[in-house]
Each structure stands twice: as C-alpha cells, then as structure tokens.
Amino acid sequence: MAVAPAAAPAAAAQPSRDAPHACGPHPALSRSVHHLVAHDRIAGAAVLVTGAGPDAPCARWTATDGTAELRTGRPMNTTDRLRVGSVTKTFTATVVLQLAAERRLSLDAPVERYLPGLIRGGAYDGRRITVRQLLQHTSGLPDYLDAPEWQHIERLRYRHFEPRRLIARALRLPRPEHAWHYATTNYLVAGLIVREITGHSPEAEISRRIIAPLGLRDTYWPGDETRVRGPHSHSYFTADDGRRVDGTAWNTTFGGVGGALVSTPADLTRFARALLTGRLLPAPQRAEMRRTVAADPDRLWPGARYGLGLISSPLSCGGSWWGHAGTVPGGHRALVATGPHGRAVAVALNEVPATLQAEQDFLDVVDQALCESPSAERTPA
Secondary structure (H helix, E strand, O other): OEOOOOOOOOOOOOOOOOOOOOOOOOHHHHHHHHHHHHOOOOOEEEEEEEOOOOOOOOOEEEEEEEEEEOOOOEEOOOOOEEEOHHHHHHHHHHHHHHHHHOOOOOOOOEHHHHOOOOOOOOOOOHHHOEHHHHHHOOOOOOOHHHOHHHHHHHHHOOOOOOHHHHHHHHOOOOOOOOOOOOOHHHHHHHHHHHHHHHOOOHHHHHHHHHHOOOOOOOOEOOOOOOOOOOOEOOOEEEOOOOOEEEOOOOOHHHOHHHOOOEEOHHHHHHHHHHHHOOOOOOHHHHHHHOOOEEOOOOOOOOOOEEOOOOEEEEOOOOOEEEEEEEEOOOOOEEEEEEOOOOOEEEEEEOEOOOOHHHHHHHHHHHHHHHHOOHHHHOOOO
C-alpha cells in the first residue's frame, strides 16, 4: 500500500508531548534526532533516556521527531510499541546464561550434547560447535536470511516459519568466509537448546524468567499475529518499485527468539539496566556476556565488538556502550544501550536507515544520548 509523503517534522526545539517537566533541554540530542527525520528521511524517531539513578540530575527525558503514522500525521512518541528485531537476542542469551548459572548447561559444551543430530553433514558439525559460539556468532553457521528467497522478503511477510526448517535451510548454504558471522540461525539453535533443557518453549521461559518478573507489560511474543497490539508506531519500507509502503502488518515467526519481540523504549531500558546491574544474572555470567570478539563491520559497524548476546561500541566521550540493535524488514529499527556510568537509552525508528550515513546518524543519536553533558539535565531555576 502506498502512503502519503511524511508530514513536516516537528521543530527540534519543541519538547515532545511525553517529555518530563523536571528535565532541562537536551539540544544536542534533539538536533541529532531531528537530523534523522529532516535529512535522512526517516519517517519518525523517538529516544528515551534514563539517568543513572535516583540522585541523577534528571531521571528521565525524551526526544522525538517525525510521524508515527503517515496516514494520520500522528506524531512520534516514546510510549508506542514497536517490533524490536534482534534486541530479542539479548533476552534469549540471558536465559541461556541463567541456565548456565544453574548448571543445567555448559557454555563450552557442544550443541550435539543437547540436540543430537540437528547439525550434521556437509560443512557443519554440531559436535564442533559450542553453545558459547552460538551466542557469540562464532559458530561458522550461515544465516538463513542470506538464502536467495529472502532477497524479496516482502513476498514472505504473511508466512509462518518453524525454527527447525529455517535451520535446515541455513545448513544448505555455503560456509561463511569470516570467523565472526552474524546469523539469526545461531539463536534459533540456542532456543531449541532452551526447549530441550527446560521442557518449555524458549518464548515461555523468556516470559517467565524476564518479562514477567521485570513487569515489562508492553513486551510480548506476537506469534502468528501480524498486527501489533495496542498503541504502536507504524513502520515503513521501500518496495521493489520504489514506493514507501506500510510494513507494520508482518508475521515475524521467521525471527523467532532471534528477532520477534514487540516492546517499548521504557521496557527496553528497564530490561537493559536490570541485566547490567545484576538483577537477572550473577556476576560470573555477566562477565561472560562481556567477553567480546571483533565484529565484522560490514554486518554491524566499525568499532563494534560482540559478546554473548551483547554489542559493545565505543563512545565519543570515552568508554563504550553495551546493548543491542535490531531491525525488522517492515521498517522498525530499535536499539537499547547502557553507558559506562549507568545512563540508559532506547531508540525507536519506524523506518530503517537507507544509507551508511543514515545508519551512522542513527548511531550518533545513541552517542549524544549517552554523552551529552549532565549540565544539560538541570532545569534552570
């Protein structure tokens, strides 16, 4: 379905309708968000930032620009739900590490121990791939999304997919060239391990162990539902014929526990802070998550490193952020990260950046959110 051109973006200096009144302006962040909409032609962008704790000068602030729904012109906000794509991987990795902490699995055990015969034949052997390598994308497995039929993914948007069939499709692809190769295949295998060990679906375990205890009321598994429940931003993509199309309705079973979750910026920041402050994992498992290898910049971005379901990326103000980014083909782009001093940020776009520069501008928003001077957080007397 073709849609009308985006409405004119809101002025960068105008506070978003859900910005907390106790916080002062954050001009650098507002400019970065506005740039995504005005120059990179992203339909809408929303950023939620939370301070490092109750003593922070400002506990919570937002920056929004553009349009959540092009048909109505409804402005973007930070309370809408969206599809968070591969941010889902951090939830899945957390449950695998919880099982490791409970000594129900070993990170360095082969996949074959838990899933006999699943990965056998050709260039792939589950006896030589460990659970750790799955979570770190160093397994050598290809991504089923690299198969030729996924080059026109919009043709598959209403189909149901099963993890085992997607894994089997991946095993028919050539072996990746590089030692680190980002592949959702790894996380579908990890999900099957969770099922084998617990006797429950990985989605149920993630809900029981993470979503329910943290009170993530806007985070859920859509299953075969193609529409997003409740208030949500629409998402947009460019079709083969160059038209901008509403891609909100989509069956995301193809992503499974590697990319299907729906959430909100508030839920994502709550999850990220709980994870990195020890509420979800003991210290040894958090340390395992942070053991990184260099990522392929062509599949992430320059400077990125990958741990166990966590990305580390350098900040202009020193140190690094820890978190994860996600993309879905319908157009949502999400990222959640925490900085070295405990500040957390979640970014929601309803259109995927179309150029390398636009992707860099997206990352610059994260940098501004985590690096902008604390003095900007104080409301003048």
